[in-house]
Structure formats: C-alpha cells, structure tokens
Amino acid sequence: MRALNVKRLWMGFVFVAIGAAFFAVARNYPMGTAGRMGPGYFPAMLAMLLMVVGALVSLQSVLTAPEPMERLDIARLLLICGSVVVFGLLVRTAGIALAAMALVLVSALASRAFDLRWAIPLAVALAAVCALVFVRLLGLPVPVLPPFAY
Amino acid sequence: MDLIANLAIGFDAAVTPLNLAYCFVGVLVGTLIGALPGLGPVATIAMLLPITFGLPPVTSLIMLAGIYYGAQYGGSTTAILINLPGESSSVITALDGYQMARKGRGGVALAVSAIGSFVAGTIATIVIALCAPPLAQVAIQFGPAEYFALMVLGLVGSIVLAQGPLLPAFGMIVLGLLLGTVGADPETSAPRFSGGLPELADGIGFVAVAMGLFGIAEMVSNVATMEGKGSAIRKVTSLTPTRSDMRRIVAPILRGTAIGSVLGVLPGGGAILASFAAYSVEKKVARSEVPFGSGAIEGVAAPEAANNAGAQTSFIPMLTLGIPANPVMALMIGALIIQGIQPGPAILREQPQLFWGVVVSMWIGNAFLVVLNLPLIGLWVRLLSIPYHLLYPAILLFCAIGAFSVSNSTFDLWLVAGFGAVGYVFSKLGCEPAPLVLAFILGPMMEDNLRRALMLSRGDPSALVSSPISIGLLVAAAVILLAIISPAIRSGRMKAFQESA
Numbered sequence: 052m053r054a055l056n057v058k059r060l061w062m063g064f065v066f067v068a069i070g071a072a073f074f075a076v077a078r079n080y081p082m083g084t085a086g087r088m089g090p091g092y093f094p095a096m097l098a099m100l101l102m103v104v105g106a107l108v109s110l111q112s113v114l115t116a117p118e119p120m121e122r123l124d125i126a127r128l129l130l131i132c133g134s135v136v137v138f139g140l141l142v143r144t145a146g147i148a149l150a151a152m153a154l155v156l157v158s159a160l161a162s163r164a165f166d167l168r169w170a171i172p173l174a175v176a177l178a179a180v181c182a183l184v185f186v187r188l189l190g191l192p193v194p195v196l197p198p199f200a201y
Numbered sequence: 202m203d204l205i206a207n208l209a210i211g212f213d214a215a216v217t218p219l220n221l222a223y224c225f226v227g228v229l230v231g232t233l234i235g236a237l238p239g240l241g242p243v244a245t246i247a248m249l250l251p252i253t254f255g256l257p258p259v260t261s262l263i264m265l266a267g268i269y270y271g272a273q274y275g276g277s278t279t280a281i282l283i284n285l286p287g288e289s290s291s292v293i294t295a296l297d298g299y300q301m302a303r304k305g306r307g308g309v310a311l312a313v314s315a316i317g318s319f320v321a322g323t324i325a326t327i328v329i330a331l332c333a334p335p336l337a338q339v340a341i342q343f344g345p346a347e348y349f350a351l352m353v354l355g356l357v358g359s360i361v362l363a364q365g366p367l368l369p370a371f372g373m374i375v376l377g378l379l380l381g382t383v384g385a386d387p388e389t390s391a392p393r394f395s396g397g398l399p400e401l402a403d404g405i406g407f408v409a410v411a412m413g414l415f416g417i418a419e420m421v422s423n424v425a426t427m428e429g430k431g432s433a434i435r436k437v438t439s440l441t442p443t444r445s446d447m448r449r450i451v452a453p454i455l456r457g458t459a460i461g462s463v464l465g466v467l468p469g470g471g472a473i474l475a476s477f478a479a480y481s482v483e484k485k486v487a488r489s490e491v492p493f494g495s496g497a498i499e500g501v502a503a504p505e506a507a508n509n510a511g512a513q514t515s516f517i518p519m520l521t522l523g524i525p526a527n528p529v530m531a532l533m534i535g536a537l538i539i540q541g542i543q544p545g546p547a548i549l550r551e552q553p554q555l556f557w558g559v560v561v562s563m564w565i566g567n568a569f570l571v572v573l574n575l576p577l578i579g580l581w582v583r584l585l586s587i588p589y590h591l592l593y594p595a596i597l598l599f600c601a602i603g604a605f606s607v608s609n610s611t612f613d614l615w616l617v618a619g620f621g622a623v624g625y626v627f628s629k630l631g632c633e634p635a636p637l638v639l640a641f642i643l644g645p646m647m648e649d650n651l652r653r654a655l656m657l658s659r660g661d662p663s664a665l666v667s668s669p670i671s672i673g674l675l676v677a678a679a680v681i682l683l684a685i686i687s688p689a690i691r692s693g694r695m696k697a698f699q700e701s702a
Contacts, residue, residue: 104375128334
C-alpha cells in the first residue's frame with residue numbers, strides 16, 4: 052500500500068468536522084432567500100463550502116507526495132495554554148501578583164532548562180513589575196493581592 | 202498646492218508633544234518586543250493594542266504606526282543577528298544580512314537596513330499623500346457589489362502569500378469567514394453560534410484570535426527548538442557603512458522603494474511580497490562585489506526598503522477603503538473601530554486631521570526609528586542574548602494581561618488559550634494563520650455587502666458583476682487564482698519559498 056500524505060488527510064478531516072459542526076447549528080437559523088438572507092444563509096453556505104474544501108483536501112492526501120504527521124508536543128501545549136487559563140482563574144480573586152507568578156511557573160515547566168532556581172526569581176520579579184505597571188500605573192481594575200492579605 | 206496644504210494639516214495634528222511622545226514610546230516598545238525572537242509585528246501589535254484604547258484616536262493610531270515600524274525593524278534585527286526572522290517579510294533580509302553578520306559586518310547591515318527603511322518610508326509617505334485622495338474619490342462611488350468584489354480580490358491575494366499549498370489556504374479563508382459570522386446577525390441582531398454565552402454576542406474578540414494564532418502557537422513550537430539559541434550572537438562592531446557601501450546601496454534602495462510602494466497597495470499584498478520581489482530584481486540587476494546569499498549589501502538594502510515602503514503604502518487601502526491589506530492592517534482597523542471610527546472613504550472628508558495626521562506620523566515614526574535604533578543597537582543585541590526560557594514566560598504574561606485588559610474579561614483569556622491550541626495544531630498540519638485572520642476580519646464586512654447587494658437586486662446574483670469596477674476586480678481575482686493554479690508559476694512560487702527557508 053502506498054503511503055498517504057497524512058498531514059493533508061488530517062487537515063481535510065478537521066475542515067470537514069468544523070464545517071459540519073457549524074452547519075448543524077446554522078440550519079436551525081432562519082435561512083431566508085438570496086434576496087433577503089436570514090441569519091443562517093451566509094454561514095450555512097460557508098459551512099457547506101468548508102466541508103467540500105475539506106473533502107477535496109483529504110482527497111489530495113492520495114494524490115500528493117506522502118508526508119508523515121508531525122509530532123504534536125501535547126505536554127508543552129497544555130502547559131503553555133494551561134498557564135493562561137490558570138492566570139484567568141486567579142486574576143480576579145487572588146490578585147495579579149499570584150496569578151502572574153502562577154502563569155510564569157506553569158509555563159516555565161515547558162522549558163527543558165526548567166529549574167526552580169531561575170523560575171522562582173523570574174516569577175517574583177515579573178509579578179512585581181506587573182503589579183506596579185499594569186495595576187498601579189495603568190489602573191487595570193484587578194486586585195494586586197488576595198483580599199485576606201490586607 | 203494641495204499636497205503641501207494637506208501635509209501641513211497632518212503636521213499640525215501629529216506634531217504635538219503628546220503625540221510625539223506616544224510615537225516615540227511606540228517605536229521603542231515596538232522594536233523592543235519585535236526584537237524578541239519569535240514575535241513578529243502582528244503578535245507585537247496584538248499584544249500592545251490594549252494600551253492604546255484609552256488614547257484619543259489620532260494618538261492611538263500614531264502610536265500603533267510607531268509600534269508597527271518598530272516591530273518590523275526589530276524583526277530585521279533578529280533576522281540579521283541570529284538568522285531568526287521574526288516575521289515572513291524579514292525572511293529575505295536574513296539571507297544576506299546574517300551572512301554579513303557572520304563576517305563581522307552585522308552593524309553595517311543593521312545601519313543599512315535602518316537607512317533603507319527611512320528613505321523608503323519618506324518616499325512612500327509622499328506616495329500616500331499623492332495617491333490616497335484620488336483613490337478615496339473613486340472609493341466613494343463604490344457600492345456593496347464593488348466592496349464585495351474588492352474583498353474577494355483581497356482574500357485571493359492572501360492565498361498567494363500563504364506559504365504552502367493552495368487548497369488548504371483556501372480552507373483557512375473559509376474557516377476565517379465562518380468564525381467571523383459568530384455573534385449577532387448584522388440585520389436582525391439574532392445571536393449566531395454563541396452557544397448562549399453573552400461574551401460571544403459581539404463576536405469573537407479578534408485580539409484574542411490574533412494573539413493565540415500568531416503568538417502562543419509560535420511560542421509552543423519555539424520552546425522546544427530554541428533552547429539556548431540566544432547565545433550565538435556575533436559581536437557588533439562598526440555601525441558606519443563605508444563610502445563604497447553607501448554608493449552601492451543607493452540604487453537598490455530606490456528600486457526596492459519603487460517595488461514596495463506598488464506592491465504594498467494590493468489587497469493581500471504588502472510587505473512580504475515586496476521584499477521577495479525586490480530581492481529577485483536585485484539578484485538580476487545589481488552587480489554586487491560578493492555573490493548574493495553570502496553577504497551582499499544590496500541584498501539587505503533592497504528588500505528592507507521594499508518591505509518598509511510596502512508596509513507604508515498598505516495603509517492606502519486601509520484608510521481610503523476600510524479594507525485591510527494584511528493582518529497588521531486588520532488589527533489597525535480593529536483599533537479604529539474600537540475608537541468608534543469606521544475606516545473608509547468618508548474618513549478623508551470628515552476627519553482630515555486623523556487621515557493626514559496618520560500619514561505624517563508614519564514619516565515621523567520612521568525618523569524616530571533611525572534616531573533611536575542606531576544608538577540603541579547595542580541594547581537590542583544584549584536583549585537577544587537573553588536565553589529564550591527566561592523570555593517566553595514574560596512574553597506570555599504580557600500577552601495574557603494584554604488580552605485580559607481589552608475588555609477586562611477572563612473569557613478573552615480562554616479564547617487566547619483555545620486559539621493558541623488551534624493555531625499550534627494548524628501550524629503542525631502546515632496551515633498558515635494569516636489568511637484565516639484576514640478572512641476573519643473581512644467576514645462581517647463581506648457578508649454585509651453581499652446581503653445588501655443581493656437585496657438591491659432582489660436576489661439576482663448578476664448584480665455582483667453589473668459595474669465595470671466590480672467586473673474588473675473579480676477578473677483580477679480570477680487571474681491571480683488561475684496564475685497560482687498554473688503549474689509554471691506554482692513551481693516558481695515553491696522555489697521562491699524554498700530559497701528563503
């Protein structure tokens with residue numbers, strides 16, 4: 052069996068899946084006619100177009116030179132995106148100082164050179180800069196420290 | 202004379218101590234962040250955009266223009282010194298610039314890049330002042346069908362620039378248009394695809410999209426590959442080009458400026474196409490002392506000039522038509538809309554101060570760039586020597602705070618994280634984010650104009666090709682599309698991208 056362009060296959064699959072999801076939602080909206088389009092008309096057209104493009108792209112996986120899938124670095128992805136989420140969870144309640152430190156420490160874990168000896172000073176320094184610049188100087192409406200610290 | 206009177210209005214509006222101060226800060230911060238490895242102008246502007254929200258419109262655009270030029274120059278700095286172009290338009294600069302740096306002439310390359318940018322910026326400012334008013338006159342006659350056709354042309358143009366295969370880039374455009382429909386329906390205000398979330402009623406925040414797709418996704422890839430890469434910098438010694446250097450860069454700078462000014466105006470075109478074209482022209486025309494690709498000074502001067510001229514003239518479609526030529530302009534339009542200004546042909550008539558103020562401030566921004574960067578090159582070099590593992594948590598933190606402060610909403614942070622993950626997966630699948638972002642911005646405008654055009658014609662699609670302007674624009678789009686599909690050009694395009702890789 053001939054090797055496939057796996058990248059292209061996945062790409063097509065992703066396009067079809069997203070198109071199908073949008074289409075499933077859009078078909079519940081009023082369509083209207085071409086002369087008086089309802090909210091669903093334009094998105095439904097696009098969703099169908101995306102599914103067609105996706106199908107063609109996956110078809111290309113047979114016709115183009117084979118390409119293996121690149122390895123996804125899931126651990127690093129989760130650490131970096133996760134650190135933004137952690138920041139979001141903390142910033143309103145625990146204050147910017149703790150949120151910033153959490154973001155820095157979690158995202159730093161993604162580095163091969165991770166070492167608490169540089170990560171902790173970096174986190175503390177950046178948290179101080181953020182509290183000073185964004186909250187004190189630019190007036191970002193979030194607390195600096197959690198309420199019980201006062 | 203009109204030109205001088207107009208520029209005088211501009212100088213009046215732009216040259217206030219406050220505006221100059223913000224322009225200066227914009228250039229400084231833009232260069233600072235643009236010089237960080239892996240952050241191009243789009244990510245830089247997306248990150249700094251929230252800072253400008255509180256400013257008056259002219260000031261905020263002036264600061265953003267400063268950030269843009271600064272970021273672009275910062276990208277060239279990393280391209281020359283460590284062969285790590287921060288964005289696609291400085292890919293070309295890295296070819297000969299890095300070779301010059303390896304020969305100990307990195308300082309000269311940086312100076313030539315700054316001088317070339319300044320000359321190009323000055324000429325392009327005059328081009329804008331000359332071309333924008335007549336273009337705005339034409340644009341006032343544009344109806345919905347013409348706007349629709351123009352946006353089609355812009356989106357097709359963005360496919361040309363996407364590195365990689367055609368069909369996936371087309372898919373990214375459709376996906377971007379689709380994401381643009383999230384939020385209230387423009388006519389009935391019925392919520393679409395919002396899943397009942399009030400945060401999505403106004404659509405997906407586009408700072409979050411740009412930041413996630415361009416900034417975070419890139420970072421995840423870089424963290425794995427860039428460990429310890431900061432240290433490999435050559436010493437920068439002399440900055441001053443010799444007299445023979447100066448003689449050799451005059452013609453390339455002027456040729457680059459001409460190419461850049463023309464290509465920058467094309468929707469979907471802009472800086473990157475300009476630098477590619479300028480470099481290939483120099484390769485044919487210039488008689489360099491050293492072969493191209495091994496440190497030819499012409500190979501730095503021409504694309505840098507083209508790049509900057511293109512960056513500048515890409516403001517023309519943005520200011521006169523309200524249509525972004527590239528993702529950076531899309532961010533600028535986003536900023537204007539947040540300020541309550543709808544960019545378009547009316548701006549020139551109704552707000553001449555804003556229009557000419559921005560034109561003049563571009564030139565001022567360029568001047569600051571030269572004044573600031575030549576003395577500060579040592580500092581940027583030092584910045585580059587900071588190891589990446591100390592930099593990226595800081596970049597990420599500023600991104601997060603920037604996204605949060607757009608509307609003080611934690612929801613935008615979930616979007617940043619989500620689009621970061623999506624962008625990373627797409628980049629691993631070989632899909633470029635730029636067409637998606639451009640389509641995301643154009644989507645709502647496109648839908649609006651399509652619906653209005655078809656409503657006027659009671660659903661008859663021939664209304665879209667009823668005027669010579671819209672026919673011309675759609676034919677141009679078709680020609681570009683055919684040109685990409687035709688095998689001869691396709692192989693040429695592949696070669697151009699391979700050379701740069």
